[in-house]
Amino acid sequence: MSLSFLLLRTVNATVNVFTMKMNYSEPKIYTGGVDISTWSKLTLQEKKKAMSKDWFVYFSFRNPETGKLVKQNFIKAGANKLKTKKDRYAFLKTMQQSLLELLQYGFNPYEDNSALEEAIFSDATQKSKNKATEKQQESNSKAIEQQQPTIKETNATSILSAFEFTLDLKANMMNKNSFVQYKSRIGLFEKWLKEKTYFDNPITFITKKIIIEYLNDVLKRTSARNRNNSRTDIASMFQLLEDNEIVKENFVRKIAVLKTVPKRNKTYTPKQEKDIYEYMKSEDPHLLLFVKFISYSILRPIEICRLKIADIDVIDKKIYVKAKNKPVQIKRLPTILLDSLPDLSLKDPKAFLFGRFEIGEDWDAEETNKRNEFSKRFKKIKEHFKLGTEFGMYSFKHTFITKMYNSYRNQGKSQHEARSMLMPITGHSTMVALEKYLRDIDAELPDDYSVLLRK
Incomplete structure (x- = not known):
């Protein structure tokens, strides 16, 4: 003892x-x-x-x-x-x-x-x-x-008890959406341990080799990105176990992260943008307004699903957003978007802005389910235009940021000036981040350089 x-x-x-x-x-x-x-x-x-x-x-x-x-x-x-x-x-x-x-x-x-x-x-x-x-x-x-x-x-905690312990703590440490993803990945790891007959052992039975074996299995079944996400969540779990002296070391941190090529939504051409807008106007006007919030206010779909009537200040033309990187972010409500909104004065301020089919409609669903609902509806639009997986609602964000950037440049603004004026609109926290984003979406292309190639 x-x-x-x-x-x-x-x-x-x-x-x-x-x-x-x-x-x-x-x-x-x-x-x-x-x-x-x-x-x-x-x-x-x-x-x-x-x-x-x-x-x-x-x-x-x-x-x-x-x-x-x-x-x-x-x-x-x-x-x-x-x-x-x-x-x-x-x-x-x-x-x-x-x-x-x-x-x-x-x-x-x-x-x-x-x-x-x-x-x-x-x-x-x-x-x-x-x-x-x-x-x-x-x-x-x-x-x-x-x-x-x-x-x-410390030296005898079962795998089951260790998993339950971390889930109980993580439920109070993470936001709801992140916890759902975390719990899902840990659940898949638990299922794999049971299939391998490893589960009925103390947590100290799990070694770096076992986790690498599991991550290799995830890589074969899915992708390098999903494998890396699984590694991150398991490492987070073992860090919590180390902090609480249930395991001696978080060896998962030493497992290498695989290089991945991120998928990017393609930018719509002017004709595609016009045709899609016209089609949604007749087939699903509510979805069109949702897409306009992405296009004109540069918001993420999940952020739009969080908006309530009270978050829309039509007098000062402001939108109060619960953003990814800060509790509340204030964004400009452009006139082009304000003109597309119905009268909100008679709506319940506490109601969510986007109901399932109407503005301010009661819709009892998780924000992720709401986002998925709009994604499914936009998928039907894509199918009509026979667009591939490289196109999505997020493509409108890239399309309209490119449009605004080129508009600044056509006004004679330098690259730095155009980016400085664009930064408050896009919400990027640093100029470096914005510059990388603009490069990724090919916002600025060179002029025709054929003269340089002719003899």
Whole structure:
């Protein structure tokens, strides 16, 4: 039985102390390299730096062969999961006191302590029935009890328990859409482990070789991109297990990411754009308005599905968007789009802008399902025009950004000027990102260079 576990069990137990030969040093607490008594005088940066380091109890014990005091393994016992100085220090203070009691009682890290363990806990169990602990001791005990499950299970947690543990935490750490994808990929990994008869083992059974085997299977069945996404989610799971001391190392991070060629939606030609708009106008006007939000406001389909009536400010011509990279992003509502909107004044401000068939219509569905609904409807438009997989609703974003960029350039703006004016419209956070995007969609082509080729 480990020293950490033995200490945890003695925190709530009272033992008889009798004098032993001093074969050990008094246990001390390491508090991140600062003097804990001066904590209130430290700067915020110094406190953060100290809290970012591991805190632990340390001591030395006399080696029976050499007769010299030898430093023993540091005792952390989950203390560094406590996020405040007060909680962490109180926890380690109790560990320090309990360690001192054990040493006084006869604990020897170089010997078998089974008899000592039995003597301590049989005696403590009997005495604890009638003895109350002080209020501070109870508070410290609760803190330690919260750490016990992780410590006890560190070397014996089953794969099932580890997976359930990470899913429970991730559900509160990720947004709903991301968690659904994460859960799905972890579920596929779980299914594969069951097929291989690996699942009924402790989490430590899973090795880097096993995960590589699984990722190779994903690569053969699907694509390099899906394989990389699976690696990312499994690595995220193992990082959480490492952070909670359930596994020693997140070796998944060391598995290489495969190079992939990203798929890109092609830009529509002016004729395709005009024909598709005209066809949607007669066949599915609601879908046309949805596409205009992509085209004119440069929004992602999922962002459009999140919009509510209250997010459309028709007076100041603004759109309040829950974007990918920030909680709320304010975008301009261009007149060309505003003119396409119906009167919103009588609509419920809390209603979603896009219902299934009407603006402000009640539609009880997840945002991903709403996006998929519009994608399916646009697929019928594509089938009518016999367009391939390289075309989609996202193609309108590329088409209209290219159109605006070329319009700026035709006005005599330099490349830098055109990009600077375009950046607030597209929502790119850096000029480098915008420049890369414009290159990817071939927004600017060179003039006819035939004269350079003629002799």
